[in-house]
Structure formats: structure tokens, C-alpha cells
Amino acid sequence: MSLSDADRDIVVEEIGREPTRAEAALFENLWSEHCAYRSSRPLLSAFDSDGDQVVIGPGDDAAVVSLPSHDGEEMYITMGVESHNHPSYVDPFDGAATGVGGIVRDTLSMGAYPIALADSLYFGDFEREHSRYLFEGVVEGISHYGNCIGVPTVTGSVAFHDRYEGNPLVNVSCIGLLEPDRTITAEAQEPGNKLVLVGNSTGRDGLGGASFASEDLAEDAETEDRPAVQVGDPYTEKLLIECNEALLDEELVESARDLGAAGLGGASSELVAKGGLGARIELDRVHEREPNMNAMEYLLAESQERMVYEVAPENVDRVAELAERYDLGCSVIGELTEAGTNYICTFDGEIVVDVDAEFLGDGAPMNDLPAEDPPERERDLPTVDLEEAFERIVASPNTASKRWVYRQYDHEVQVRTSVLPGDDASLLAIREAGTGLAFSAGADPNWTDAAPYEGARAVALENATNVAAKGALPHAAVDCLNGGNPEKPDVYGGFKGIVDGLADMCTELDVPVVGGNVSLYNDSNAGPIPPTPTLALVGVKEGYDAPPAKLSGEGTLVVVGDRALEGEADPCLGGSEYTAQFGGTDAFPKLPADPASLIETIADVADADHVLASHDVSHGGLAVALAEMVHEDAGADVEIETVDRGTRKRLFFNEQPGRVVFETTDPDALYETFDGVAPVTELGEANGSNHLDITVNDDTLRYDAEEIAALRSTITDELA
Template structure:
């Protein structure tokens, strides 16, 4: 049912009360998921334009310039609530939806990333969700031939009952083949191509704007879409063929709010109207009502605006790929959204009222009491044991069990595979560098700094591969915004993201908001999770540094400053004191740090590089010891802090690089005022860490065994 206030506004604007079909359209299109009612005012604070931005937020995906002839399409979406109710299909259709967003712009999808957030795996339900969500992503992505090249998996009790499934898709197109969702001309026909329409996914948009109750699996199952990747693959090829041949004037994927959403938004964006003949929609089930036809979110469907003379050509291409297709209406000049069913008009709505009329507002925001950062814990006697326990935590452990299920080499572009700081795709003579994710615990303790750190951390991930950020997309996952403390988190995180993006001159070109992520079943609300995807370009793909130690005798150089910034760190999570400490700040010279790292990578002066982030220096060193050890001396690192803080601080703007020409590296960095210290030498069969009178010795097989904890759990 429409909220009373919404019904009052709509009735006043229309001069009458909307009928049930019209109410269904408003319920979905005026939902938080579609209209961003309480988030739009905050999202407007982002800088969304730049020299390389061709199409920013508002379409199915953003378009940014790659070179003189080609463009990159990028989008990010969530499928959180569906993935709890039906983890396999929820995750699979999340992949399918974001891929179609890319295709609808005229771009061929070339890569996927999947930042994922789960409850702890000691709870059987969380383990079940984890396993089947991964299967859903793999099952769909592998079948359609789009590689999953990067991701993250973060585990925390706050995600019990509400896992987060975020997906980024990147596409490649010729700049002349880009299409948008803006309707172009009255009289053009609307052609629906793809799978038949069924009752699956009914009310998915409004469902995504509610919290999950304990009986959600049964009560909300009709809201879950069922995907067919084989049809999706055919739809990709058919759509791109139609676009490349110039038959498509505008295109829109059928996602949230189904046909009602795609068609009304297409007309509205072009300042035109839409007339739909619902009977012409090819249906999978009998006796469907116009409400069901309009709102169903059945998958693998694409809406195209086609000139009358090109309609038969589009229908022929659809038939060639064995896809359903039909002319379901046309573009009109009256700025009305009209729907006919069985010869009667069942909906007649001012189109701008439907697509843009939902009132937007900022909710009350309440800053919590100032957090007591608490006292520092006693230094554990056995730091080796602590290091291995952190490395073996599921958040820190190798994600090999996950990404080995993905075909990450299909399309043969993947130069740097999953498991690294960033993935690199070979496109001509350049490399497209990709990273994603965030640190939700940083954001939980300090939403603004968490937002800042999210952008900086991902920018560092691509910098160690020689790339500067080109564009950012986001997926803002939060709890119930009607709670003032949650809305305050949401607002502060957005401000942090925006400020960091401006600091680094990287535009935020698109994204998604997912609110009401909480569970009655487990009495949880997710940690604030402002996950992002970032793309950058590196000019040098011939000598990309590895992420592990690989050259005996190379000097190991620590870049950046280590501070007592332990708030939200993995070390404190292990000690069960994650609410203590100061959340990492962003160095004032972060631009210089990133530019310095990019320069030493592009000048081919290093053999390996690795960003320091979650887990701190200790975890970064362990991750670099995949094939070779090292001897580390930490006496020259910040004399004002303790050894455990040197090892586990998660201060931003730091990286480890190795080089046979350390003087060249340090000279470049020091000329830019970037702190750098030689801390050791590559070689040996163990990781030796020395600090004053303390020596920590970690054998390579001990590190490997610890890092394989997740794989061992899932294969036992």
C-alpha cells in the first residue's frame, strides 16, 4: 500500500485517487530503492563531472573516456535482500542485472568485481549463505563469459541475516556506439526483447526498501527474480548487434520496478511520454494482470526505442538469437505514462510525477556521544601467535576458495588475476586497473574517516600497479535510515567519500544506495559499508610489479608514515576490543604519495609492490611471502609507538616495494617529500621480523597454512 502522505500528494497532483495499477507503479518507483528519497540530497554533494566523464550518474551506467576511440562503461549495484532470501538466485541475478546495465549503453561487458560482506561463518546459516552466494555469482558470470577479476569478502557478526552482495561491471565500447536511456522522438516504437515476462520479482524495488523479518524466506520469495544466464548471453549479443547496426535510438535494461520503471524512465529522461499495450508483452504465465506485467522483475529483458522502419530488423535479430520480442508501445509527445490492457486504459499518469515527483528530504541525523577511544591493551607475549591468528581470520585469509570458482581468464584480457591489490586488464597497449571494497569497521567507528579511507585505500591499490584513478562508482549499504544515528552514519560517510574523491580529483560517476539492511532474525544492523569500485589506467603493461617477494637480495622499502591509528584494526578485532583506538586519518600529502608510487612503478624501478591496509604491516609482509621470505628490521620506524602498533596499525598512504636499485626509488620519493625507509632484504625460507630485542620468525609453510584457513573450512 502507498503511504498515506504519498497517496495524498499523488491524488492532489493527479486530481483523482490513483487506481490499483497506478498505485503499484508509484509504490515501486517512489520507493527508496528507485527514487533515493532520503539519499538524493546527500548524493548531490558528490563531484560527478571531469575531463574524462562523458555520461555521469542517472543512466544505466556511466561512460568515461579510455582513449581517443574507446570508452569505458562502469556501474555498481547491490542485491542484498534477495541474496538472503534466495542466495543463489539473488546473487546470480545481481550479476545479470549489472551486466545488462552495461550492455544497454552499447558496451561489451569485460569484467566483474564482487565486494561481499557476510556474517561470521561459525553460524551455520551464514555458512550456507556464503557458499550459495559464491555459487550464484560463479554460475552466472561463468556462463555469460564475463570474468570476475577482483573482489573482497569481509566477515562480521553485523551481517548475520543480511549479507551484502555488491557487484561492479566494466564494459568497453567504441565511442560512436554509445546509446543512452533518453527517449528520442515521438512515434518511435518500443520493442521488448529477451525472456518472457513472469510473476517472479514482483515488487522487488519496494522489497529492497524494507528490512528483513525472521520469516522473510517464505514471505518474500515472490520478490526474488530467477535468472537464466544462457538467455542473458544471447541477449547481450542481440542487443549489441542491434546497437552496432544503428537500429536502437535508446535502450534501458528492465531492472528495479520492471517494465514500469524502464519505460517511464526512458520517456521522462527524453521529456516525452510513453504508451504501453500490456497485452503485447510476451508472458510466461497465464492470466497475468496489468499490475503484474508492469511491475514484475523477470530477468534477461531489454527495452529498445526503435524507429518504425527499423522494427522488423530488430525483430529479425531477436529471432536469430532465439529470443522473444514484440512491439509493446510507442513514444508519445504528451508527457503522459499510459498503459492499455484488453482495450482499456488502466494507467494514465503524468510521467514526471511518476519518475521525479517523489519528495526527497534529509532525515533527522543524530551524532552519537563522543566515543571513548580507551586505553591501549597490554602487548601480548606471543606476537607470532597473534600474527598467525590475524592472517588466518576469514577476512584476512586467502580468498582462493572463492575466486578459483570464477572463470577470471575468459576473454583473455586478465593480466593480474584475483588475489592481488588490484586486477589489470590488457586493452590494446594500456592496462585498465580495477579495485573495490571498503573497511566497514573504520566506518562504524568514524563514518567520515571511514569514507575518506575507502577512497584512499582503493586509490592506493591501483597506484601500486601504476595507475591513477579515472572514475569511482559506489554502493552505499546502511541500516534503517529512519533511525537518526544510522542516517548520521550515512551522511558522514558520503561526505567523507566525496571529500576524498575531490582530494584525489576522481569523479564519482554512478552507483547505488541500499538501505534498511538489518535483520529481525539475528537482531542485527549491518556495519556502515560504503563500498566502492574504482578504475584507473596504466600506460605500462609490460613490466607490472608483482605483489609478492620474487627477487632475492632486493631491498624492501616501506613508503609512508606509521602512526598509532588502531581504531577498527584487525588486531583489535582479534582482541575483541574493536571499539577502541583512533581510526586512521588520511595523510595531507596523499596525492604526492600516490603520484610517487605511480612514478616508480612506471619507471620500472621496482620488482614488487603491495599496499598496506587491513591487518597492517604484519599482514602485508605475510601476504608478500607467498614464495620467498625476507628479513625485516623495524628499529627505524616511528620511535614513539610500540611494536604491536608498528605491526598492526592500519595508517593510510603506505606501501611496501622491493627494488635492486633502492637508491633510485628513495631518490624519487624523497624528492616529493614522501617518507620512505629501507626495512629489510628479500630472501630465505622464512619471514624474520626484528625490533630492538624482539625477533619474530615465521616459516613460509606456517604463513601459508594460516592463510589457507578459509579454503580448509570450505573443503573439509
């Protein structure tokens, strides 16, 4: 680790001397891209984070959002998201597992109890052995940690794209449940209060993790960077969760911060800076598991399952008693000092850090980087037989069943999961408020690779459509913005595009983006990753029931929002699985002119008595949506007529988001409800067979449920 010359000059000018070794390392990590957002912060003002439901917005460990109450008490949720990309390449099991642990502790530090996880995962070409190795290790790490701590993983996404080969992405989101009077923050409160470290002992693992996450992955990263990857212990995390609850029950905590990036130095200095205070910390008091550690190691090690609490002096002994009850380590490491004093750390009786906490946390200069817009794409699509296209696209790892993934997760622990993984969105029963909480998370790298701005708008609309299809209105979101090396103008231009696109669509949908995470320098010998804007979005509704995505076999199939079928828009295939499978380029699909009205109407209709099933249309287009709805007890007979015979494949495989297939007993009601909002097109009838029969002009496809299941089992067949 080394502080750059330019940053060192700024530090020397501010503090009036050369920094100590510990100070230099602390500045390097806290001024890294991972912590300081030096390249991305100038762009983030595009997001609208305000709303009546927003209690605590961006800037804390997690956001706090109020829920509407339906015959229940007032309740809050917390929302947080983080990336563990580089660690998951070096050590897929521990990298992914500790990503789960970190986002759960962010939830704890707000006073909340974690109730749900979502993971959005991105890997290289599924056909490559190394991609499958990373995929298997990451899923195993997530399932191991989440299952052990008793927090259900209820939703997420998986995508494969060759530009993730040298740098996979692991984005994890957590929802917490919070009673309003238990809310705490990471803002130091009162001089004289003690800083108490609770949890696992400190070792040398994860040393320099923040700076490691802020540079391109080297060719030898899997061996050389392994010490920068943290090692998790979910059983200790479970004890920490329960101890945190006990501390809150007895009102022993004034403020809190979890120890994540930059370890104790990062957590304690940020807590102090937010409160406008100083602190004096004795590093010798930190409970350790390795001998002969130095000051820099105490400050920057990212050993897991640790929290720092601000505690009033009279409550310190009780905190220690509760920590002992849960078999956790506990150290009184220092105290808060008056405003205007410095953040001071001592070791072996000597001062090793003596700086202004606010300068340490916020003094890094922002980067002013050039950005290039992506080039325009021309229409150049290959001609492929309809049957071949259907089978290749339905069987693609990107659109195939992800059952192999989510069956490894305990998604029903805590007994809140009303709609299980595998549907458009999960649905959680928040019985305390009488409210259903729909949860969707993900992105599509094909979309944002083809068109960063429009693709990111589509990602936001897709997640909103997912929750609306289950009858929920979008309520709030957090984002994880992933990009390559921002010093490359074309890469930074693509990153800027996804920021603006995601922000603009969330504003159009009136969804506040209440927090997030940025991960840049996702670059390797394989090149930069596609710009990837993972969005984790929640929606709310009364009650905990929702229409399934599977057909009942008793209604009419109707698609709403499909402008191409009605001749109102060109059925473009830009960013589609069709072009991913067969090559070619095309324009990106046009999105609805009034997405907010569309989403609101979809959510309203989804809970109508005449709706028997609902499923959004997105990845793989109408072909994949229909294939996913058919099962052994229900089939469908679908017919699509086109005037221009050359458009039939594009109509069937275009991926314009904002569309939903409804199975209904009253199609006229849908026509009436969506009049003036979105086009409505009848597709055919559901039936009691197990077949999907599709006629597009003179082309006819017929598959039974068993054949479709075999096509969709690509991932399971390869990894079982």
C-alpha cells in the first residue's frame, strides 16, 4: 500500500508535516475510489433521494424508509446494497460470504433486524470452466453464510457475459425491519462517551481491502491478492445479530457503525466525523487473534463480524456483560472528545494518528474525468429459423431456470416469504404493519452494453414492473453502480450513461433512490466489464397474496404494454438475448412515454379478481415469458399475426420492458382499465393441457411442458 504523491502533497499541506506510516495507509484507504467515490460522486447528484417515506437517506450505513400501515403499527425498513467483486474473483466462497456479512451488519448498525437478502451475480461465459468455478463458489458462499445466520435470500438475478470473465460482480442487498423508536445512526453523539468494539477478534485478514477494491485486477490476483480477502464466520455473525438486539432492547447504544472497508480506522473515523467530534483511541486495547500486530494492521484489517458502538460511560459494564453472554469479544478502545479536537490513535504509548476526522473522511479531491458517448449502432440482424431461435434463447443460461441457484438458499426462514424465488419478485409479509413488501433486484448487462443510458432506464423499469406484476407499487430503491476503469474516457462515458439513465427513470417513476454503492476499476486482462447498474427495489401493497407467474389454465392470455405488437413501435432487438446468441446489432427498444401511469395501472390490475396469473415480459421476450408460464398442469394456445412477415421474430424476441402477460377471465376489463395508458393485445387461451402452441403467421411451434423444462435446465444439467 502506498499513498500517491499528489494525495500525499495535499495531506502534508493540511497537517503541516509528513504523515506517519499508519496515517498514510489510512488516507490511502479512505481516499480510495471504493471509500471516497472520487470519480463517481460528481455524478450521483442526478439521483432524487427525497420523499415522504424517506426517514434517513444516503450517507449512513443503510437507508431508512417508512412503510404504509394497513391495520398495523408504524414500521420502518432499512435498505442497503454493497459489492464484493474483486474479493469474489480471488476467493469466490469467502468473497461472496463476507459480502453477505457486511451488508447484514450495515443493517444492524441502524438498529434493524435483517429479514431478507437479494443477490445479483454476473459472470463470464457460462461455457467456460473458470466462469462455472466462480459461479459455484459464489453461490456456495452466499448460501452458507445466509443460511447459517438465518436470513432468507428471497430474490436476485444471474447474468452471463463474456466481459465478466476476468472480473465477476457480486452485488448483495439486505432489507431490515425496524421499529421507529429503535433507530440509531452512525453519527457520534456526545463527548465523553466510550467507543466499544464488540464481536470477533481482529486479525490480519482483509488488510488493505478498500485499496485493493479500487484498482484493476492483475493477472496474478488470485494468488497475490488473497490476503486482502476477508474470512467470514457466520456463526459469530448470528451471535452478533442477537447481541445487537439485546443492546437495543436495553437502550445501551448511542450510535453504531459496522467494521467494513478500511476496518476500525474507517468505521471509527467516519462515525466521529459525522458527529463533528474528535476521538482518542488506544489500539493496544483491541482484542486480537494474532500476536505482534502493528498499528496499521489494527487500523485497517477488515476482519469480519465486528461493530463499534458509542456507549455512555455508565452503560459500558452492561455492554460487556451482554457481549460475554453471546460469547463475543468486547474492548473499550477509546472515547469521544470535544468538537474541534482531532481523531487520535495511540499504540505502545505513542501517537500514530493525529488528524482531523472530517478531513480524513471528506478531504479527498474529486476526479474530473473526460467521458465519451458510445457509438450509434446500425441495424444488422441475421436471419434465423424461428424454431432454432426459440430453443436457443429459452435454453440460454441468461434466460434458463435459476432453480439450481435459489434452491441452495433457505428462502423461507423467518416465515415471511409469501412469494418464493423464481417469480418476478418476492413478496414478504410484514405482519406488524399489515403490509406486503415486494422485492426485486438485478440488471441486464446486454442492455447496458448495447445502450448505457437507455439500458439503465430499462433496468429501472424492469424492476418496477416486477413488483407491479405482483400487485405492489414501487416505494424506494438502492443501487449498486459497477463500472470499469473510469480513467478510460469510453468506460467513464458508459458509466455516466448508466447513472443518468437509472436516475432519470427512477425520477419518472417517482421512486426515491435512498442509498447505494459504487464499484469502479472492474477491469482485467479480459477488458472492462459492461457498465452494470444493479437496482434493488421494493414495492408495497395491502396483504400478502399475489397472482402467480404460472398459468391456471382457465383464462384468456393478454399482454399489456406491447407497443410493437400493435404497430405503435419498431420491435427492436438491441441488447437482446437474440443478438447475444446469433450476433448482429440493432437499436434499443423504445420505452413507454408514461411509465409511472403504466406501472401504477399494472399494480392495480394484478390484484383484480379476474386475474389468474401475471408475469412480466423482459429477458428473452415474449417467447421466454410464455415458456415460463406453462407447466405440467396448464398450457396455452397463442397466435400472433403480423402484416410485415420480416418482423415476426423481432416481435417474439424483443425485450422491451414494461410489458406484462395476464391470464384473465375478463379481457374486456383489461381493455377498459388500460385505455389511454397502454396497448392491450389478446394472445390466445390458456388450457388444461401441458402444451405451449404458438403460431406466428404460418410458422407453428409446439412444445410440451417436459420439453420446455428440459430446455430451461441448462444450468442444472451442467452443475448438478
